[in-house]
Amino acid sequence: MSKNTMSTKHQTQTRYCTCLEPKHRRKIRDMKTSNPTITTQGIIAYVLATLFLLYEMAIQSSPSIMAAPIMQELHLNAAIFGTAMGVYFYSYTLMQIPAGLLFDRVSIRLLLMLAIGLCISGNLLFATTHEALWLGVARVIIGMGSAFSFIAVLVIADHWFPSRRFALLVGIAQLVAAIGAMSGELPLSFLLNHAGWRHACTILAGIGVLLALSVLLAIRDQRSKIPVTAQAQVSTSLLTIIRNPQTLWVGFYAFTSWAPIALFAELWGVPYLMDRFHVSNVIASTCTAMIWLALALASPYLGWYSNRIGKRCSLLQWNSIIGLICSTLILFITPQSLIINAVLLLGIGVAGAGQILTFAIVKDINDPQHLATAIGFNNMAVVVGGAIFQPLVGLLLQWHATHHSAGITSIYNLEDYTFALTAIPFCYIGGWLVSRYKIQETDCI
Template structure:
């Protein structure tokens, strides 16, 4: 499927060549799209109070509205891979980022929860192409020996986007207001979309020989999906990815900042700065965990270690009162390192499936990874609402520390389940393609 064609291109024209400047620029532009979509993804976390006040929301409606991003993002992960096979990355990435920009514009001008949800839905739809599209371009423009390292750098770009979406975006919201901040992001998206259209090319052959992109057949796509879906390891690994990433989408991308404001008596700006430790840890942890796994020639040990860090880091943040700020930062950093397990899971699912269907396998894994946002953001909102005592502050619902602690109780259990999956269900591959995997 997706990477079958890509590997053919690499073997024919790239294996013995050094990456060109054009290849570097193309992949940087695609990575910038991935960074941009992460800014959009986490942006509601720094404007929850403003959104609640301006749009007359409560915890349930806020969580549901922001989760509309994931309602389109999550199911599009698998067809996104198929569509890249059919139409190529240049056209799809351009259309996708312009859709993100249009969604941001709609969100910035909304006066109702319906149009705000529609804007989030459009942002998620466009963003769903960013990660897989970047991997497609890397696999076509760089020799295969660079793939794992560059994938780690792409993950780092996403974390930079999330960091920008925390403290810098908080400053922007304080200065311009949330509407003008999102509107400016829409303008940035249009500019980036034009650059991608003007510079990005589908493959080196398109540039050097003028070859047109050749799509795969629909029959090949269906066969790829069936083969991957029948492998139970695909689903065990996907469930692990869901469990280690869902707390991130619930805490770091939405509910963590207002919780830290209440729990530690700090400002929104200080809380967003604390949450940047999570994204910083993910950016560092993704390549580090992959390097450790390759060095010891094991997958299971790093997967279990990552899940353990989630328990060690998250429980003190939520349930130990008056945690010193230094220890808060350390625990949030450990929490972020735990989420790096989802990055290693892409290598594990690739080991457990035939190389010709690696794209489909990684698409399913990525779909499971981001599904946590669609489920957990509104779920935490529901838990908060039913714990709420009915009090208001400045015209909006006020949730106490105990309300948050009750709502967050499911988050540590995610890492416990992930640890058990890593220990008992995921097969150790020793970083090798499994011999019993066949077409």
Template sequence: MIQAIDTPSAPAVPRAALLGFGWLLCALFFLYAFVQRVAPSVMVDDLMRDFAVGGALLGNLSAYYYYAYAGSQIPVGVLMDRFGPRRLVTIAAALAGAGSLVFVMADGLWLASVGRLMIGFGCAFSFVGALNYAALWFPPNRFATLSGWAQMLGVAGGILGQAPLGYLVESVGWRLAVAGLAAFGLALAVATGLVLRDRPRSAPAASAGGLRLLSGLKRAAATGQVWLAAGFGMAMTGSMLAFGGLWGVPYVEQAYDLPKAEAAALVSILFVGWGVGAPLWGVLSDRWSRRRPFMAIGGVLATAGIAGAVYLPGLDTVSLAAILCIQGFGSSSMVLCFAVARENTPAWSAGVTLGIVNGFVVGSGAVLQPLVGWLLDLGWEGSLVAGARIYSLAAYQGAFLILPVTCAWGVLITLFVRETGARPFEE
């Protein structure tokens, strides 16, 4: 059960139910961001045809979301520490909805890229907003649990952005489907503006002790454990964003001779595993007051899962679904990287610390999506269907080799992570 902080020293503390609903709206914004993140995976053929692009350019188009999202995380964190989540999350949701409208109206690659940049920049405030709201209003020993639940809702968005959105795209076309996403983003902006609350400036949590605006950035950047946490999160999330977020659906279509909607449904099992694992890793880690062992176990499962999904011969679809579920479950241990980073830095730098880590986490998509697309283009044998490039199974397997290697790198990082005992940072 979520329990909000309610102390006599904090003036004008809102009711716990209102704070819980506010956190839920922030988490729903992250769900929406995840739908936007993976949406191109069910539009690959349509976007290749309508914009006349190959794998590398399509990877870049999809990755514009990540460029804006990851590149803005540090300033997002600084802004969160300075202004609080209410105004920022509201404006950001509106910007993401407006970006969807731009993407719908695009008749060329450049305008579509502008739309994806707007969506990415708006969505950049989603997960940090949920984490910041949790840090602002809820007890420290609930932080990893709330982070896990936020990840679960986000990954529910990943599931919605696969099979359900795939069916919608096939039924009404990709432009009308994205227009629906625009409407949802604008409605969410209205709701967050009405419900979210910031700490009063007189409250201790918001005062920052007279520190300068960029002091939190300097402190976080000088803390080695923050960078280790960021590296682990990046390694765990990269395969999910590259495979589940873009290239997994066309791979399954090719390897298993399935139509788009069924392939999307199969790939979405990865997000089911992620959605189950994220809150579970958080609850177990908080209960046992341990971070590093759970990170290492999750990293091993993630490495084995993505390697098995691509390279085990003769898999049937049921076995593939099970392996993808394991991969998603293991990768979701990345949620603990936020707790590690926060527990190694003071509370007054929480926003920028979480921004740095989340920038690396989402930045993995900005790197791996176009990299896989470039590798696929290198292995392309010249086959075209309705103007879209078709890649062979061998091309996919060669391009996907980078994914288990990245996960294995995350396992190595856990050897250097300092155990915090789930205790808040003390000066």
């Protein structure tokens, strides 16, 4: 058969696949691209990528542990230090789509080593600098490398595992990330107390070297055998994703499901609980940790249960309803028991676990050639939720406080927090509307 005939046949099959119902297109994709059996190589690759995700979470949370000694040694105020650390999230967000594009075209092993190498370089620069500017540069470099971590786990789950395992594997990855958010500070505190912040960063870099060597020796990426002619162009990948309304609606749901986590668990939850119940930051932090606990436990279960019942959209709707009910009770019904609030915070964590299903839907509805790019786009939507709503709630908090006090203030009362955090129930309302009326069911097939 001639090359032209084969090319025409391939194009015809591709056009045919994109016109089928999602479940039929998924079956064809599985026959062409998915490994029907779980191999040792796939397990090793997934474990190493998950360890990189855990490593990234430790690096991400490290400034909160090292803030005091760094500010004292380098004579930095909170504003300068916060700005230098915050640039991490901007580079992380901006690198999501480029990382996805690269994973669609370049060897997984090579990209993992490059990403870990960036994290190593950033940690070494962070450990040796004496100026705030270079602290910021180091965090930018670390953010660029960290941007590959979650996408790598999902790409490996798609490449080395059967499609029916994808949602579960995404949930396990979210479990690891949540564990890192909950407990990553403990070993870092130990390092800081026994070695100082500079040596702690150097040790983190050394751990990265060991991880990079493990990736080099253990991962054998079969995708390197794919001919370059079969790879989609960058512009084609982006246009295909942007022109797919389902990808955009799924990204919007991911945005609305994670924004409450970023608002309450990562930033404003502790001061809100301290003001409302007059408790210490330790007790308030323990309560907000309930969100991460529920998120960690619910994520893999939700992925498994979604595949078992063959539905995703109905679960997305229920997650939004749970989040709406729990957030409304916390903010407006005002139960006076801290224990009851901790239980309700578990519901917020369960609601946040719904974002892992958005990645499964992204896999269901996108062509395998553009999958990593689509995952990067969706992960960017997740991160942007916090990037937008965290400062927005801060502005609302400040506006409400100055409005009733007729002056600039940094002291907020319960009414200020309640007004600003009203954004959380509205996020869940938006998520429910989108999952109910816009996102189409893929049947998990």
